[in-house]
Amino acid sequence: MADLPKDTDILVIGAGIAGLCSALYLARAGRTVAVVERGEPWGDASGANAGTLSLQVKRPEVLHITRRAIELWQDFKADFGIDVGFGRPGGLRVATNAREVDMLRHSQAEQRTLGIEVEWLDGNRLRDTAPWLGPTVLAATWCDWDSYSSPLQAGRALIDGARRDGVAVIGGAAVTAIAKETKGYRVTTALGVIACNTLVIAAGAWSGEVAAILGVTLPVSADVNMLSVTEPAPHLIDKVVTHIGGILSLKQYPNGTCLIGGGWQGQGGLASGRKEIDHEQLMHNFRVAIGVVPALANLRLVRSWSGFEGVAADALPLFGPLPGRPAAYVNACARGGYSQGPALGLLMAELISAGRTSLPMERFYPARFAS
Amino acid sequence: MTGRRVDDGLDRGQPFQFFLDGEAIVAYPGESIAAALVAHGRNVARRTTRADVPRGYFCGMGVCWDCVMVVNGTPNVRTCRTEAAPNMKVQTQRGVGEAS
Amino acid sequence: MIDTDLAIIGAGAAGLAAATEAVEHGLTVTIADDNPRAGGQYFRQPPLPFRRNGQSWFDKEATRANALFDVLGHPKVTHIPDAVVWNLPEPNVLAVAAGDRSTRVRAGAIVVATGAHDRPVPFPGWTLPGVITAGGAQNLLKGNRMVPGRRIVVAGNGPLLFVVGASLVRAGVDVAAIVEAAPVNARLTAALPGLLAAPKLLRQAIDYRWTLLRAGVPVRTGMTAVAAHGEENVNAVSIAPIDGEGRIDRNRIERVDCDALVVGFGLTPSVELMRLIGCDLDFHPARGGWLPRRSTGFETSVPGVFAAGDGAAIGGVEIALLEGRLAALEAAVRLGRARDASVRRAALTHKLARIDRFRRAIERLFAAPCHYLDLLADDTVVCRCEEVTAGELKMRGREAWTSMVQLKSTTRLAMGRCQGRNCMATLASLVAQSMGEPIAKLAYPRTRPPARPIALGDLLHEPIAPPELPADPHLPRGQKVT
Structure with a gap:
């Protein structure tokens, strides 16, 4: 394990997807970067999410960021030699009643106006595309961008990749104090003090706490998302499956395991640090999943767990300069931030290195909450 | 492993047959599939995903999942915990659940 | 409910x-x-x-x-x-x-x-068909009145080996050897007073031992299995002595032919x-x-x-x-x-204390420090489900032996259907050894439900109220009371 350096050009707080991707692209831009993490690197939301990289489930405001991100996810191997277990089978977003069919139509139309085309499927065409869907599925939209990565594999690969590029990634280094210096910041962690010129808060659900150390209030709350994985089973589901109501994400990995999520809420929260399974919510999650893909009923559940996902009050990314704190930035809580991670990392590197970004990002600046 | 039934005058009831990859196997009511196969000297339940090596009956109590086979078309059935039945079609499993 | x-x-x-x-x-x-x-x-x-x-x-x-x-x-x-x-x-x-x-x-x-x-102890060849646990052998015997082979070696540590060995002999099997890690013979005299606390159990134990003796089964104490051999089925096992420090003496390996190997290293x-x-x-x-x-x-x-x-x-x-x-x-x-709680408690506790003396004597008799980790070759499978080898663990471990959690998530060890029952103990020993820490001090990865794999379809039947669905799935779904 690497020791905490005494100083660094850029210090990233948080070794999840946002922090590691920011560090990776900053290092590629020639900057010296260290990443400090309170627990294990990749130990919270990034390691405990569904790995879904779906474009069509995203809010209109972040569609273009997500599309960029999926390109970057796809290129990680070629660009960095980082194998994140990426697959791009395309995805189906399903509707199971008349109201959901209307919502899906509306969403399809909205995406079209933004230049994102998804294809409408129902009746025989839907069954031909996905014979494994259950009779409750009335319609679906098909998006060939929809992809997945393996959160387990991606974590290991990104940490290794960042280290290869000279980034110090240090776990067990919870930040307890931050002092403004003439140039940059002096950050006290559980493993010692580190000085930096520039600070990036990428602490996911904990970003509010970290910003508070600097006296800045960020309206962040935490969802406790439950996830489940099945035993490895023969080829069954060959697409990424999502739900217009936001209550299902489902995919089968090449190793045969199926990962079932959908934002069903476990018990606990940031304050207590508890993240437990909620029995009835988990039942609902499986019932929705089996309704959409009946053959899942025959597979065995091997593990269910929950992870925190930090969400800003308006469920849009917290991205950009921290108001009133020079050389301090935030990259966190992007709602489905895992899928957007590489793009938000790249854009953060652009913002810090060049002072501007290749996609318009001002609307996501945390200053929007300053009142 | 060339297992066998203990021959000590036990009346095991009416024998019947089931099939392992097409081969007829004799079993008695109440015997697990795995036990009937062991008694027949057929010890390979499956071949693994990564190394393609054989595995068979190991823990005998449903804990290890090494004895899973394809039973009547259903993959990943623990044969140590599933009773053999007349004419059952049991297949050696490959990887995550294909029949070989 | x-x-x-x-x-x-x-x-x-x-x-x-x-x-x-x-x-x-x-x-x-x-x-x-x-x-x-x-x-x-x-x-x-x-x-x-x-x-x-x-x-x-x-x-x-x-x-x-x-x-x-x-x-x-x-x-x-x-x-x-x-x-x-x-x-x-x-x-x-x-x-x-x-x-x-x-x-x-x-x-x-x-x-x-x-x-x-059964407590898992991985060694080369332990995944071969024909290598089965002591519990598995007992279940064949008790549950199906069957034996797993004609010529069987029973190896490991603990009293169950003698029970299994004797049961196999009574079932007509040629037990080629009992290989017991502890030097039990040398300790018998010291153990006797404790064993006499439960005469019935002692008689049973003597009965097992006598069965083995009469059948001429070699009882090799102070030794361990170091490898099982074979391609599609075990056909021989290598055994070696354990020295006073628990080190395996590889210069004195013997090979014993068999068509089944029963391993039991305790429960x-x-x-x-x-x-x-x-x-x-x-x-x-x-x-x-x-x-x-x-x-x-x-x-x-x-x-x-x-x-x-x-x-x-x-x-x-x-x-x-x-x-x-x-x-x-x-x-x-x-x-x-x-x-009548106090009367009952007193009577039960009294009996328990007596049998506990017997148990402690048995424990001392079979105490056998052995460096089982030394059995691992680089290609020895540690996690049977995900086929993670000792070599892979060592390779990842060079970067981060610091945590079981980290090694688990980087190798997929313990993520299969046995949920770590056959590998977590080995991982803990490996991490403890390389960290120079006692196992008791390691942070054990969190256990998640289900406690055992269950069919998802089983969970469709319990009557529960319909869910409240999110009005806008993107918005925070609300923190539960903590």
């Missing part, structure tokens, strides 16, 4: 004894077990149609077993067979997966009597459910590894949750029977329903 005074998890020796005690105090009992028929491992019932001389067949323990099974017919007892207790969503609620009978059970108190499984309690609800655990290798910390009344650190038998600490069937009774008695006391 079923409401019950006492929920018992496991219908083996401890669980059945607990149920027997509980009904004597007028408690309603719900007892769930993942086998189709009660009995657990020790009192495993053979197939129903098996007959001898026209009588349904059971082994020599039939009388005791049938007396225990009687409680299942008691009007206050509900037996849920073929049922996996897969979670304790609250410390007094069991989530039970049992096909269309799946339900939750709310209990005044719980006795966890989940039993044990380890099934503590998954207790991990799930956060019971405090302590590490006691002599009693099987991680054990729930229990009060003198067999209550875990979670109030109302009691633990008994081999599922709490390895002690064997006689201790399980007494602990089961005592745990149920203390549960009845806790519920304010106990009758």
Whole structure:
């Protein structure tokens, strides 16, 4: 394990997807970067999410960021030699009643106006595309961008990749104090003090706490998302499956395991640090999943767990300069931030290195909450 | 492993047959599939995903999942915990659940 | 939702004894077990149609077993067979997966009597067909009246090897050798006073030993299996002596031909459910590894949750029977329903103390420090489900031996269907060794439900109110009360 350096050009707080991707692209831009993490690197939301990289489930405001991100996810191997277990089978977003069919139509139309085309499927065409869907599925939209990565594999690969590029990634280094210096910041962690010129808060659900150390209030709350994985089973589901109501994400990995999520809420929260399974919510999650893909009923559940996902009050990314704190930035809580991670990392590197970004990002600046 | 039934005058009831990859196997009511196969000297339940090596009956109590086979078309059935039945079609499993 | 005074998890020796005690105090009992028929491992019932001389067949323990099974017919007892207790969503609620009978059970108190499984010790060739656990061999013998081979080596550590070896001999098998890690012969005299505390059990032990002696079975003490050989099935095993420091002497390897190898390195309690609800655990290798910390009344650190038998600490069937009774008695006391508690407690505790002396003597007899990790070759599979080898672990470990969690997530070890039952102990030893820390100090990865794999379809049946769906799925779904 690497020791905490005494100083660094850029210090990233948080070794999840946002922090590691920011560090990776900053290092590629020639900057010296260290990443400090309170627990294990990749130990919270990034390691405990569904790995879904779906474009069509995203809010209109972040569609273009997500599309960029999926390109970057796809290129990680070629660009960095980082194998994140990426697959791009395309995805189906399903509707199971008349109201959901209307919502899906509306969403399809909205995406079209933004230049994102998804294809409408129902009746025989839907069954031909996905014979494994259950009779409750009335319609679906098909998006060939929809992809997945393996959160387990991606974590290991990104940490290794960042280290290869000279980034110090240090776990067990919870930040307890931050002092403004003439140039940059002096950050006290559980493993010692580190000085930096520039600070990036990428602490996911904990970003509010970290910003508070600097006296800045960020309206962040935490969802406790439950996830489940099945035993490895023969080829069954060959697409990424999502739900217009936001209550299902489902995919089968090449190793045969199926990962079932959908934002069903476990018990606990940031304050207590508890993240437990909620029995009835988990039942609902499986019932929705089996309704959409009946053959899942025959597979065995091997593990269910929950992870925190930090969400800003308006469920849009917290991205950009921290108001009133020079050389301090935030990259966190992007709602489905895992899928957007590489793009938000790249854009953060652009913002810090060049002072501007290749996609318009001002609307996501945390200053929007300053009142 | 060339297992066998203990021959000590036990009346095991009416024998019947089931099939392992097409081969007829004799079993008695109440015997697990795995036990009937062991008694027949057929010890390979499956071949693994990564190394393609054989595995068979190991823990005998449903804990290890090494004895899973394809039973009547259903993959990943623990044969140590599933009773053999007349004419059952049991297949050696490959990887995550294909029949070989 | 079923409401019950006492929920018992496991219908083996401890669980059945607990149920027997509980009904004597007028408690309603719900007892769930993942086998189709009660009995657990020790009192495993053979197939129903098996007959001898026209009588349904059971082994020599039939009388005791049938007396225990009687409680299942008691009007206050509900037996849920073929049922996996897969979670304790609250410390007094069991989530039970049992096909269309799946339900939750709310209990005044719980006795966890989940039993044990073989302690895994990986060595080259241990995944070969024909290499089976001592428990697996017993189940063939008791559950199917079968033997796994013609010429069998029984290797490992602990009294169960002698039980299995003798049972195989009686079943007509050529037992090629018993390979026992502990130098038991040299310790017999010292152990005798303790063993005499339970004369019946001692007689049984002598009987096993005599059976082996009469059959001329070589009992190789102070040795261990170091490799199993074969392609599609084991055909030989290499054994080697262990020196006084527990080092394996590879210069003196012998090869023994066999067509089956039974391995038993002791048992380890099934503590998954207790991990799930956060019971405090302590590490006691002599009693099987991680054990729930229990009060003198067999209550875990979670109030109302009691633990008994081999599922709490390895002690064997006689201790399980007494602990089961005592745990149920203390549960009845806790519920304010106990009758003659002090008299019963005194009588049971007295018997338990006697058998405990025997147990401690057996433990000392079989104590065998051995560097089992030295058995691992780079290509030895540690995690049987995900096929993670010792070499892969060492490679990842060079970067980060610091944490079991990290190694688990980077290698996929313990992520398969056995949920770590066959590999976590080895991982813990490897990490502890390289860190120079005792195992007891390691951060153990969190246990997640289900406690055992269950079919997703099992979870469709429990009646629950329809969910509240999010109006806007993107918005925060709201923090629950913490």
